[in-house]
Amino acid sequence: MDDLYRDYILEHYRRPHNFGVLEQPTATYEGANPLCGDRITMMLGIRDGVVAEVGFTGRGCAISQASASLLTDEIKGKPVDAVAKLTTQDLLDLLGIEISPARLKCALLSLDTLEHALAESGVAPARGAAS
Amino acid sequence: MDDLYRDYILEHYRRPHNFGVLEQPTATYEGANPLCGDRITMMLGIRDGVVAEVGFTGRGCAISQASASLLTDEIKGKPVDAVAKLTTQDLLDLLGIEISPARLKCALLSLDTLEHALAESGVAPARGAAS
Amino acid sequence: MAIATEQPGVGAPHGGTPLDPHAIRAEFPIFRTTVHGRPLIYLDSASTSQKPQAVLDAVNGYYREYNANVHRGIYEIGERATEAYEAVRASIARFINAPDVHEVVFTRNATEAINLVAYTWGRRTIGQSDAIVLTEMEHHANLVPWQLLVQEKDGDLEFIPITDEGRLRLDVYDVLLRLRPRLVAFTQVSNTLGTINPVREMVDRAHAAGALVLIDGAQAVPHVPVDVQALGADFYVFSGHKMLAPPGSGALWARRELLEAMPPFMAGGEMIREVHLRRSEWNAIPWKFEAGTPDAAAAIGFGAAAEYLMALGMDRVRAHEHDLIAYALDTLRAELPQLTLYGPPAAERGGVVSFNVPNVHPHDVAQILDRFGIAIRAGHHCTMPLHERLDLAATCRASFNVYSTRDDIDALVDGLREVVRIFGD
Amino acid sequence: MAIATEQPGVGAPHGGTPLDPHAIRAEFPIFRTTVHGRPLIYLDSASTSQKPQAVLDAVNGYYREYNANVHRGIYEIGERATEAYEAVRASIARFINAPDVHEVVFTRNATEAINLVAYTWGRRTIGQSDAIVLTEMEHHANLVPWQLLVQEKDGDLEFIPITDEGRLRLDVYDVLLRLRPRLVAFTQVSNTLGTINPVREMVDRAHAAGALVLIDGAQAVPHVPVDVQALGADFYVFSGHKMLAPPGSGALWARRELLEAMPPFMAGGEMIREVHLRRSEWNAIPWKFEAGTPDAAAAIGFGAAAEYLMALGMDRVRAHEHDLIAYALDTLRAELPQLTLYGPPAAERGGVVSFNVPNVHPHDVAQILDRFGIAIRAGHHCTMPLHERLDLAATCRASFNVYSTRDDIDALVDGLREVVRIFGD
Ligand SMILES: Cc1ncc(COP(=O)(O)O)c(C=O)c1O
Ligand SMILES: Cc1ncc(COP(=O)(O)O)c(C=O)c1O
Helix, strand or coil: CCHHHCHHHHHHHHCCCCECCCCCCCEEEEEEECCCCEEEEEEEEEECCEEEEEEEEEECCHHHHHHHHHHHHHHCCCEHHHHHCCCHHHHHHHHCCCCCHHHHHHHHHHHHHHHHHHHHCCCCCCCCCCC | CCHHHCHHHHHHHHCCCCECCCCCCCEEEEEEECCCCEEEEEEEEEECCEEEEEEEEEECCHHHHHHHHHHHHHHCCCEHHHHHCCCHHHHHHHHCCCCCHHHHHHHHHHHHHHHHHHHHCCCCCCCCCCC | CCCCCCCCCCCCCCCCCCCCHHHHHCCCHHHHCEECCEECEECECCCCCCCCHHHHHHHHHHHHHCCCCCCCCCCHHHHHHHHHHHHHHHHHHHHCCCCCHHHEEEECCHHHHHHHHHHHHHHHHCCCCCEEEEECCCCHHHCHHHHHHHHHHCCEEEEECECCCCCECHHHHHHHHCCCCCEEEEECECCCCCEECCHHHHHHHHHHCCCEEEEECCCCCCCCCCCHHHHCCCEEEEECCCCCCCCCCEEEEECHHHHHHCCCCCCCCCCEEEECCCCEEECCCCHHHCCCCCCHHHHHHHHHHHHHHHHHCHHHHHHHHHHHHHHHHHHHHHHCCCCEEECCCHHHECCEEEEECCCCCHHHHHHHHHCCCEECEEECCCCHHHHHHCCCCCEEEEECCCCCCHHHHHHHHHHHHHHHHHHCC | CCCCCCCCCCCCCCCCCCCCHHHHHCCCHHHHCEECCEECEECECCCCCCCCHHHHHHHHHHHHHCCCCCCCCCCHHHHHHHHHHHHHHHHHHHHCCCCCHHHEEEECCHHHHHHHHHHHHHHHHCCCCCEEEEECCCCHHHCHHHHHHHHHHCCEEEEECECCCCCECHHHHHHHHCCCCCEEEEECECCCCCEECCHHHHHHHHHHCCCEEEEECCCCCCCCCCCHHHHCCCEEEEECCCCCCCCCCEEEEECHHHHHHCCCCCCCCCCEEEECCCCEEECCCCHHHCCCCCCHHHHHHHHHHHHHHHHHCHHHHHHHHHHHHHHHHHHHHHHCCCCEEECCCHHHECCEEEEECCCCCHHHHHHHHHCCCEECEEECCCCHHHHHHCCCCCEEEEECCCCCCHHHHHHHHHHHHHHHHHHCC
């Protein structure tokens, strides 16, 4: 019945991809949305300018967790330069559902956390959220 | 045209009775209504339990000044005990006009000041305004 | 933490003829609105309440007929505005049984009222190592102002913990009182658990220990009869917008001696008696605390709301809400046994039911319910420390007011079934 | 003190097609009201303005269709309320040409905005012997909060005196700036004399001396185009209720760096990011300064009022009011030469004309005018020190807004003739 809770979103929520801890991350960042109680820890393994490995852990609503699952799928194996260029719109396109203003923070938590993790790796993200 | 500005009120305003300074007052009190800028100084000469002399000075609106003029007429020669019993209603009856809530303070300034002057003379007024 | 079982000896309140919530609802224009093509089922009254026509009429009457500043104009509409504004003070005094109308200070909301006390009474009274006792269930409004105060003054905060049923641990309270706190501040009714705290008993113990007491009545005034004298409070604060009045209205009640001894909070017009370039004298209470042009429109709506509730009868309001709470707890337990419900039994709670659906974040619950036109609150409800204590990131909360009906609860149950269906098991 | 003569080189403002105040007036429902059987002639707009239908509709639309708390609910009406509330911030930012919408903090009124700055920036910045420069023409709202601050911090207040024409003595201002004050705070437009102060020039001099500047825009925003960037202000405050919006609305604008460095004022819900029992983190600006449930209804009306004025065009509003002021000054001088008029010539003044009738107290003037349905203000207009400076107990003040007409002024002249007749000569 609900556009927001399409099957693939629920699927990513129930069985998130890339969920788990990396053994040797080159960067780790924990992002939180205290108002919602959403938390995501994003771990990157960057080698030769490529996101060779990525993992996340966390808890939160279906939107935030599905977003992290989809986002980590998207960046795995990509050059960090390309990853750093991801925009809010890119993430929303990945989700492919209409997000109301009240849920935007949930949807964007994964991207914000990723950008902080990139910044820790010395890569300046395009959106500048980590600055 | 206006009940409030009956001829006798304007007459008392223009030529107030008992206006002026007593030579040897037994009690003096200056009352003020800072919101309006109304001021009245009330002087009493009490001898043998009687208000033998009374005078006032001040400036302010027609209502406050006419009220002081009428009130001083009323109390002159009266026993202080009777004067101390004067009520808000007595003063409004003296004025004989309808006073709106916004002007009540103007009308009552003379009575408030009188009560403070009485209190200085050791007489407790009935309304207790001076307490 | 699960819902507690009914305590022996605590029964349902009695309030005479029951309210007819359907008739009441017809007086609230918003219920003619549809949301996503469905009628609005509003279950977030603890956040803010809807407004009856009587309140809207009072506000519009002011704007259309006598919009003027209060306490100023020597002209017809100005005097009418002043009279209406001050008449509200009398209504509010009656509503909480304040002994003296001049003890009622208008504020924007409960939050401002608490900050007012913290900035004036608090900054003058609290010194180094002085303790203030709060509870673990306080709304941020009755917590953060005290944090700021003790930070500035190097005082201490202590907290009465809660039991797993959401009751205050009065045994620990007694221990905390041995610290001889200057102030005990707590909510009469929890906005998250619904718990109605034993105010009178707590006030008596505080007074015996030499502390003053501030009661946060934000969630009490809409739901239970309040008598500040019977409660024995020193300060009592609440918001209008949760009790059918416009936002922007609220009140602090405090005993006259306290108000008179307190320095002013904000400064400006109205709160002064005399102003010179380098010194001023203050106006009498309550105006000493009402600097600047007040929100007369909100105040006039506030008075209309208090009159509306008094006409209904707060005993009957309480009985109606008790019925709804009992029905909600019973129905949710019977129809959706997998839910976790929080807080004490119906007889000890105001119009709030908090719960969680296993494995579904409250935001997702709320979002799906919204598609059915059902508005509930999801999150921490401005009680983050309470959620930390319960080890929860967030909860769902359904809350009621005079216009709520059993049909609303049935709709909620249907909506929650859909949540469970979408998210699977 | 008599009215000053027109200064050479200061001309009337130009604003394109003139406003049609009669058409505008038809949009204000209150003008269908009668007072003592006569149509209302409202000449107290500097105290509070009347509200157009567009503002009432915006407020009622909120109550009837999407009354909900803002920033909270994950449901349709809650999201709509939040969107409307934040859209107002954008309207207000445009209205004063703020560079960043998040620099607009909603307050109850100008008074609260000034107190906010005094309590946060002020208490952190002002130390012993630090000076704050004000003027002799300040409203109590821009005087008493600074008195409280310097009393607490043992700082100093200094005052720019006025000339007999009601202009600020900029020569003395230069001398005061040698004290290297931390803050210069003054009104853009005097609520008593109408004087429009040379803000930009004064700001430049203050900045050159190392002081920050707070502008009290309460009497400016309803009457003249305001551009906080062009003025160069650091803090700019104003009230909604004087600019056609509901009471309970107002704003503080300040530069982002200042707001970010300031500690919070009131504490509670909404202004926090995270709350623990003994510490909290603050929300981003502007919400850091908006504790508790805001008055969304008033805010929504505030936005509607700003949009209404921008649609009229503030240049045209200014031109209209300049015409009225010039007409009022000319007519009063010609028809009632015995009056004393105060303040500068029309080109240098906002929508205010203050005067006295010889030997008649302003209260009596106002009371008699009221019988003709004419509302003017009589008293000290919350500028007691200015009245002390002018050696006056009180003045009469007629003030205008977009709905004011020359007919109103003609009615005032007729009414004043009656005053003179009743009181004789
Ligand atoms: C228990 C309690 N206290 C205080 C408040 C604060 O009320 P307001 O936001 O109206 O100031 C609330 C409402 O959110 C509440 O539920
Ligand atoms: C110049 C000036 N400043 C400040 C204020 C205070 O405004 P408010 O009472 O809306 O806070 C006023 C209005 O009375 C004013 O005229």
